Amino acid sequence: MDENRLNILNASTRDISKLQLLSVFFNNDVIYKIYLRTQVLHQLFQTNPELDINQLEMFHLQFTQTLTDLLKKIKKNNEARADLLLDEVHLNHQLIEQMEGSAYSEQSYVNDKQRQALKMSQSLRKLFQVLSDNSAEYPFAANINKFSAHFSADYFYSISTELVYELLVYNPADVYSNEYATIQRKLMGSLCKYDFKIELYCGVRANDIVLEVYRFADVNKYFLFSPLNNVLLFCDVAKLGDIDLKNTVSKRERIMRELRDKNVQLTGKAGLIKANLPENITALLAEDYKKIADVNFMAHMNAFDVQANILKTMLNTDIL
8 A cells, every 4th residue: 555545545544533533522313314424435445456546535524524623613612601501500619518518507507406495485584573573683594695696597488578566566564574574464374384495496587676475385375586685575476477487498508508409400400501512503503414425426526515615605504
């Protein structure tokens, strides 16, 4: 085999290998068929020395190399668009990590609800004693406001400011009060009657104003506690509307879940964008395949430059 023929066949193999990689990347049937057909043509010239090897070189120069350049340009553009989505995925992931590092877990919220109810029960017993003895002793347990400070932003239910003010309205004649707390007289009577057995029902907030709502353990009665001024009043929970107490997912956790779901969607979309082939390109390649798959293709080899010129025109446009 002469050196020129060998060089052309080796170059043909390299061109076909590039096309194969692109057919895998795009996972497109038409590109794959063209790739297979170029293999057939290569084999045809390799096994038939009487054929003009320069025609194979011309075919790759006009068609295969132009097609490869076009597909590489589309690939580069697609990857640039996909990278924008993947950058957003990366930023979302960083935000999730930051939120995970500072978020209180659902289990810690459930556990601290129980501890807070116990603290409040002990505090109310102490308040009853302080009011009875007309003592100046501080009645509330240590860190009684820590629960709301930790969990109100993520786990307390949002209500209107107007409703907060409505819930906190009371008649001064109907309350006991000292320098530390204000509590409805009938509420204190009910607490004594039921031995201060309570559970934390939920927390509500309006902007920076937070309220803790408690339930008597054995009866369907509720009262609220305002950490801001230590006010304790009966609470009509019907005014709170439809609160889903089974939903203990924090706002922060909901945001993190939404970001995770969005990342899945963005990653999938980025994958589709990378391998996307415009419909006009697909249609053009389908026509090209018909021509190179024709049994009389060899007889029209010199006329193939028309199709090659169309590919070159596509390559040089900015619409890809």
